[in-house]
Amino acid sequence: MDQAPGSRPDGGAQSGLPSCYRHPGRETGVSCTRCERPICPECMVSASVGFQCPECVREGSGTGHAPDAARPRTLAGGSIAADPRLVTKILLGINLAVFLAVQASPSLADHLVLVGRAFFPETGQVEGVAEGEWYRLVTAMFTHQAVLHFVMNMLSLWWLGGPLEQALGRVRYLALYLVSGLAGSALTYLLAGANTASLGASGAIFGLFGATAVLMRRLRYDMRPIIALLVINLVITFGWSGIAWQAHVGGLVAGVLVGYGMVHAPRQRRTAVQVGSCVLVLAVTLALVLLRTAQLT
CATH class of the missing domain: 1.20.1540.10 (Rhomboid-like)
Incomplete structure (x- = not known):
């Protein structure tokens, strides 16, 4: 805010962290608690303990789509949007x-x-x-x-x-x-x-x-x-x-x-x-x- 008159933090630095298995350009320090693949905030699905990747959630539900309670969520618990x-x-x-x-x-x-x-x-x-x-x-x-x-x-x-x-x-x-x-x-x-x-x-x-x-x-x-x-x-x-x-x-x-x-x-x-x-x-x-x-x- 100004008085009237009148590097981008994208996590892309070489930090040595693994990249998300679904988004190779995104480094992350979080892994799926079931398959241990690295996952970024967009791919994190809240589980009873930690986070799971979308594939493990689908496998666990036994259907092609995750149930409402297990739908992918952001790191903060928000819904993942298309845009x-x-x-x-x-x-x-x-x-x-x-x-x-x-x-x-x-x-x-x-x-x-x-x-x-x-x-x-x-x-x-x-x-x-x-x-x-x-x-x-x-x-x-x-x-x-x-x-x-x-x-x-x-x-x-x-x-x-x-x-x-x-x-x-x-x-x-x-x-x-x-x-x-x-x-x-x-x-x-x-x-x-x-x-x-x-x-x-x-x-x-x-x-x-x-x-x-x-x-x-x-x-x-x-x-x-x-x-x-x-x-x-x-x-x-x-x-x-x-x-x-x-x-x-x-x-x-x-x-x-x-x-x-x-x-x-x-x-x-x-x-x-x-x-x-x-x-x-x-x-x-x-x-x-x-x-x-x-x-x-």
């Missing part, structure tokens, strides 16, 4: 639509950006989150003005979002994205100047960074590529002016917490732990928003 990047494409589409709308009518950005409390000469009114416009915490996540800012965020969304959506499943991935973005907006609202306008998907993108690091560690991938990429982005965050570092930090912390809950939740209490991690971060986010609103009103 593993559908939500990412939708998010890209929303960001693009808002970007084009802002380019066509620049004044539209004044109604979408994140601002605590400020006087807008165009309307002659004091507006902002503190004035009850809480929707700005969300709309700012999808708003961009500068072309470079938009392009960089969308490239990051595509590179990071696709693998995460595939590993977590659509619902969990969308929850991660939105919760991280809201956390970034809340920290910006709390710490930035009341009349400082900020916008961009960077808070949510940094949440994807954090969750990707957690996922790679869970799968025992080589962590050096994602760590290097994250360090570079943090250096840019704190080294360049005009960047809302609060959104990056808030999104990153939220992404790590939610991502950890998603991929490390015990199978017996998976849903409760995953929902709980999201609710916990949202509760803290709400508390920050209420605190800042009380300070400004």
